[in-house]
Amino acid sequence: MKDFWVFGYGSLMWRPGFDFVESKRARLHGFHRSLCIYSHVYRGTAEKPGLVLGLDAGGFCDGMAFKVTEDATQKVVDYLREREQVNNVYLEKMQTVELEDGSSAQAIVYVADCTHAQYASALSIEAAAQIVAAASGIAGPNHEYVSATLEHLQQMGVRDEGLERVWHFVNTHWSK
Template structure:
């Protein structure tokens, strides 16, 4: 992945990178990416599900805008951070990496490394109803734990950041109700 110019670089997170980046950074700020929206649109066969029982993880689907976190990484740390992100975010190559301008808290725009959903990948789930999402998430478990925990972490961290995502909150209630009957 190339980046024009040297210096510090930004990484944009819209899911678990928001609350668990796992890499050194020198600044963390709220940011918005336009033209994409947060969605459970990727079948998870690694972190939150298996090939036998896929779960769902977040991706960036076309349209709208998404509020997330931008992390500024020191130039000296970039090579190691990038290697870490590739290992973490790309176990089955369901995303493609690109540089996109994000609007960082305070109004400045900066290019950031973003992992966009590859809509041609076999794990692309596309536009699922909340009911379909709840069915896939409920009971799914992968190497990183239960799928419902990922959704719960998302909802709680969005709330901490002052974001009420009504659809994600409703989805969490649906999944919790399904898991209570198992």
């Protein structure tokens, strides 16, 4: 594999965890960001799952693309698989992303596997917010994940109304 890109739409945007030589805002068509994955490790437990982001079918998603050099390919792919495939809830795909400069590139993306037991289909804003407010895993409280993602999106000038509605509900109904 030659130089390649990794598309981040959640914590990969603000904590990629791997070496890259370039980063650009990017858009992926055909998928949208959604709190559609029950987290049993990073932001919740099997007994009290949290919710993390996945790419769900339809629409588009604005995020960040990170360029990785050919000599770092195996190390980065191994890292991503260890991080993103803990419970095999994501499908690793190569997809075309539009970069902010108008060019396009092939990028590794992690798409929600809607057949997986941890796929959280069609939760209401209230149900999602209640989970986010109460869950915590090895990476910390679930609400910190949502807050950090929203903060990064705001810095990029990106609105995610669904995530914002969940966050608003967390703050107005379950904040400590």
